[in-house]
Amino acid sequence: MDKILSRNFHHPHPLNIDEYQQAGGYRSLDSIIGQPRKELLATLKNSGLRGCGGAGFSTGLKWSFKAPDAPHPVYLVVNLDEAEPGSFKDRQVLYRDPHTIIEGVIASSYILEADKAFIFIRGEYRKGAQGLEAAVNEAKAAGLLGYNIRNSGWNLEIDVHLSAGRYICGEETALLNAIEGYRANPRAKPPFPIAKGLWGSPTIVNNVETICHVPFILHKGIEWFQNQGTNGAYGSHIFQVSGPVKNPGFFELPLGTTAREIIYEHAGGLLEGRELIGFLPGGASTQxxxxxxLDIPMHWDGPPTVGARLGTGGIIVMDDSLCPIDFMINxxxxxxxESCGFCTPCRDGLPFVKYQLEKFETGEADMTDxxxxxxxxxxxxxNTFCAFAPGALMPIKSGMDKFETLFHQHIDNHGCTHPSHTPSTDAINNKVDC
Ligand SMILES: Cc1cc2nc3c(=O)[nH]c(=O)nc-3n(C[C@H](O)[C@H](O)[C@H](O)COP(=O)(O)O)c2cc1C
Ligand code: SF4
Incomplete structure (x- = not known):
């Protein structure tokens, strides 16, 4: 497999524009800008690229929903909010290779005929945002952004937007409200952003990793892209592993690599003397x-075979030193x-779920609980307004099924007898050096 998103990560510093171009950067634009947009979109659609923000929806299909005569301005919004506990892939590209993001944004914006792109960045990634801003200025000075790019008659501006810092800002419509300067509550859908997004204009929202794949697919072709995956999946993915493993971190691997290979080969396996009891495959809001x-391939259709989902591919490993109920409380x-507080089932229901879980830990629970x-x-x-609360409940609902006997043990033992201590979600989330 060719490394794509992490191909420049071995350099001691993020490449400046000259170094990036010497390493082959921005060359994809030769085969994109000026080409018929319809053909480029068809290639993307046929490549099988699926959104890397968690849901895995076909990117080409989503883009094809934009009406050909959609009114301008058209906006592209790149989602780099990344606040899902256990997920830390997007920040690697931001901090280590910002020009890869800009190349992806230019290629994607060209296909979508976008006039302006916003890159929406998690508030804690402040230094990364500064580096990206500097890279945008370099690209502007090199004529890759701005007016009449490469004599194509097409103009593009990029705006780097630092989030005020809430998890819900990553939900695409809450994110649009945040950019517009409103409180980040999700909006009702439909209308979907692609029809009516920022300031009522057509807006396409995609995860940053999705956007970074686009120029490579169009430059190197469908066959090349599809060969990067394994076990029936296409492309590569930056998997992340946190928890009690010998080598926690991120690994760009073929999409479809098994969980066993990711955890035991790349992340080095569990710490000495520890035993695996389970894992969340793609961040905190997965089952x-x-x-x-362990032998299930980690691609969009793998984890669903056991009632889970790939999510962000941020694997949180749990060992026998951890009480799963304590972990769920965490x-x-x-x-x-992080609930935005807009709808009652989420705002008042989630704290009630937490209270119920705590009863098992403290010994107050009986069978009725x-x-x-x-x-x-x-x-x-x-019954909630957006997908936040259903996501939050995924580990709880699945935990109740998969660790059912543990709930009974907690009742019988009048509380938790496990000598465990759960790391806080901040620790799981690999605290960021801002
Ligand atoms: C509560 C919540 C938080 C989300 N946070 C993120 C995020 O941080 N980054 C992201 O790319 N998508 C996030 N999403 C998904 C986005 O709403 C959207 O589907 C995604 O950015 C689309 O990009 P993709 O098609 O490239 O995956 C979140 C969704 C929900 C419900
Ligand atoms: S589900 Fe939660 S985050 Fe979503 S709108 Fe309701 S209160 Fe806000």
Whole structure:
């Protein structure tokens, strides 16, 4: 597999524009700018690229929903909000190779005929945003941005926008409100942003990793892209591993690599004397997978075979020194804090879920609390305004099924007898050097 997103990471500093171009950077634009947009879009659609922000929706299909006669201005919004506990892939590209992001933004904006691109960055990635801003200025000075780019008659501006810093800002419509200067509450859908987004104009929102793949697919071709994946998947992905492993970190690997290979080969396996009891495959808002699921390929269709989802590919490993219920409480602590507060089932329901879980840890729970907890999840799950609360409940609902006996043990033992200590979500999230 060719490294794509991490191909320049071995350099001691992020490449400046001259170094980046010497390393082959921006060459893809020769085969993109000036070419018929319809053909480029068809190539992207046929490549099988799927959005890397967590849902895995076909990127080409999403872009094809933009009407050919859509009114201008058209906006591209690059989602680099990345606040999902356990996920730290996007920040690697931001801090280590900002020109790769800009190349992706130019190529994508050309296809979409976007007039302006916003790169929306998690508030804590302040230094990364400064580096990206400097790279944007270099690209502008080199004539890659601005007016009549490469005599194509097409203009593009890039705006680097630092988030005020809430998890919900990553939800695409809350993000649009944040850019417009409003409180970051999600908007009702439809209308979808592609029809009516920023200031009522057509707006395409994509994860930054998705955008970075675009120029490579168009430059090197579909066959090349599809050969980068494995076990039936296409392309590469930056997997991240946190928790009690010998070599935690991020690894760009073929999409479809098994969880076993990621955890035991690349992340070095569990710490000495520890035993794997499960893992979240793609950040905090995904469902638990168990040791028996280790050979499942980590691509969009792999984890769903055991009721989970790939999410961001940020694997959080759990070992036998950890009580899964304590871990779920820790996750709920994060989600209750990050609820935007707009709808009651999420704002008031999630703290109730956390309270119910705590009863098992402290020994106050009896058998009726298992039913109460399930009922609560079932009521909240389909009744919230956005996907935040259903995401928050994914580890809880799956944890109740996959660690069911543990809930009973906690009742029988009048509380948690596990000598565990859960790392805080900040620690899981690899604290950022701002
Ligand atoms: C609560 C919540 C938080 C989200 N946070 C992010 C995020 O930080 N980054 C991201 O790319 N997508 C995030 N998403 C998904 C976005 O709404 C959107 O689907 C995504 O940016 C689309 O990009 P893609 O098609 O390239 O995956 C979040 C969704 C929800 C419901
Ligand atoms: S589900 Fe939560 S985050 Fe989403 S709108 Fe309701 S309160 Fe806000």
């Amino acid at each position: 638990f997978m168990l040791p028996k699921d 996750l709920m602590q994060f989600f209750t804090r 298992i039913d109460t907890l399930r009922e609560l999840c079932d009521i909240i799950y389909p």
